[in-house]
Amino acid sequence: MSVLISVLAFVVTIGILVTFHELGHYWVARRCGIKVLTFSIGFGKKLLSWQRGETTWQLAAVPLGGYVRMLDERERPVEPEDLPRSFNQQHPLKKMAVAVAGPAANLLLALLFYWVLFISGVTTLRPVLADVTQGSPAQQIGLRAGDRIDAIDNKPVKTWDDLAEFLIDAASRHEPFELAVHSQSGDATIAVDPTRTSLGEIDAGLIDRFGISPLPITNVIGQVAPDSAAATADIKPGDRIISVNGKPVQSWSVLQQAVMRYPVVPVSLVLERHGQTLNKTVTPHEVVVKGEHIGQLGLAPKLDEARWNAQQMQLRYGPLAAIGAAWNKVIDTVKFTLQMFGRMIVGHVSVKQIGGPVTLADMAGRSAQMGFLPFLETLARISLSLAVLNLLPVPLLDGGHLLYHTAELVTGRPVPERVQAFGMRLGLAFIAGLMALALYNDFFRLISG
Structure with a gap:
């Protein structure tokens, strides 16, 4: 049953996020006067299609993405009267707007989801160490059950999610950092050297290896x-x-x-x-x-039910205040994602953290079983990851197109087709390698439990 829920949650997740992403491209293209030929959710064999105006809308067999196909002289002959509506005839700024519209749509969607979460009320946990594993690095540096982490490297910690995210961020720099701790005996500052603790390897098990838990x-x-x-x-x-x-x-x-x-x-x-x-x-x-x-x-x-109830807290904002809270959450999540990706490139964060469709389905399924709001939060996080991934300056991704159009704006002429063709091969190799790595990580997680 859980497998079925995960599959359904995965399909819903991809359907929502990809549709909104492609709608961003579609809407801006139409606003720029560009003729859109096809709007597709999925790749490969067409399963269902219908015509609306001058655009063919379709669902395809492989639900791992989508695309918007626009009129373009480089792909097919264009009638003279349609030339002003051909993508390749547009000013570079219009092309850039179309390229960035998909990721921007995902950012806006995440902002909307977080806004709904914050006005509905999000149940979260206080940054209190309910349990510290005996003999763990956390215990060895002086942390004890009941301690509250108020800041990590002077960044205020308000929730357990903040604690986990800031700890991973600090440890991934592979440099000493400080914890501001409040305990029964008073306030203290504790220095942590990630190279001398189990914080050296940055992965999903870092918090457990450090030896702290919010569960009483x-x-x-x-x-x-x-x-x-x-x-x-x-x-x-x-x-x-x-x-x-x-x-x-x-x-x-x-x-x-x-x-x-x-x-x-x-x-x-x-x-x-x-x-x-x-x-x-x-x-x-x-x-x-x-x-x-x-x-x-x-x-x-x-x-311990009494301590567990005391550990929980609810974040709820009014409609206007929720906009600011949602915006801050989006910015913080994007910054964290970019930092982790950058540190992955230099080897400070393991590439084992890259997940594929199985990991995504598991995340979506678990959150869906927890309820609507947890599922909405997962959608927001994945939507932001999709936006960041697509903005990478890699040919075939939106960021690669943005790079080409920026070069055209600066030089006054399109990037030569031979350069674009070479870039496409590089982009295909990158995406294929990334997908292979993600599938390998998925497979390894499955067989290792």
């Missing part, structure tokens, strides 16, 4: 997976874990470390159930996660 977990078992090692040993939800291998369990991470590091090695557990003490010996199942063999009991902890 307890040492009480919340869930037991069917057919798991724990289920076989008759461990039940509600059991409280007192010790593992004789070591007191003051946090869930103590149990995780004892189990994950030694797959298929029996562990001794002391549990409390309804006031009675139970002794259990359990052999963890061996599983492979991201290429690493680890032990797994099949347990999930119970959250």
Whole structure:
């Protein structure tokens, strides 16, 4: 069922974002007096088409993009009366406007989505460390459960999302940075050197490796997976874990470390159930996660509901204030995306973070199952990523066309066709390589769990 939801969410996501992107090109082209021949959602074989005015509207078989085909002398002979409406006859500024209109449409769509989110009210988390893993880099530099991160390198942290984003941004520079921390003992500044901690590799697991979590977990078992090692040993939800291998369990991470590091090695557990003490010996199942063999009991902890409720906060703005908040969110997200891409080029961020259709479908499916507003937020983020990607100065992308038209504006003549043809081959190679890398990463994530 979850696979079906992911597929449907993926189709809806691509349909909305690509349609709006191409509508941007279409609308500006029409405003500039350019004749639009075809508006297509999807590539390849035509599945459905209809004629409206002078434009053929169609749905094609491969739902991974779309295009707007305009009248152009370079593609086909043009009747003399239509020459003023041919794309290649337009002033470079008009061509530039058409090229940038697609990404601009995605930016505006994201702005609209964030505006809806902010006037509806977004439930988010406070930047409070509800749990710090024992022995983790976070604990080693002095962070403790209950600490609040107020700033990272003087950038104010208001939510957990800010904390995660700013931490990744700071760590990806591979330079020391500072955390402004508020704790029960007062305010402090803690220096962090990413090269000496687990923050060296920038990927989705950075926060977990650093050892911090917004989830106020307890040492009480919340869930037991069917057919798991724990289920076989008759461990039940509600059991409280007192010790593992004789070591007191003051946090869930103590149990995780004892189990994950030694797959298929029996562990001794002391549990409390309804006031009675139970002794259990359990052999963890061996599983492979991201290429690493680890032990797994099949347990999930119970959250401290009172602390969890206190951890949550809601951001809600009036209609006018929401415009400013949405604009700031769009700008911050675009800046962060560009910074990560730039650091990926110089090797500070792993190319493993590039995801393809499977990753996109998983993101869309997960957020769709969480509700309308989480799905809307995912749409906004993907829309911004699509805008940034298309503005890269790569032939075949909008940014490549923008580069050609800018050169024409400066030199007073179009870029020679042989140069454009060579650029097209380079662009095809880049896009093919990027897609191959994305699909490889998708495949690796699937087989590694």
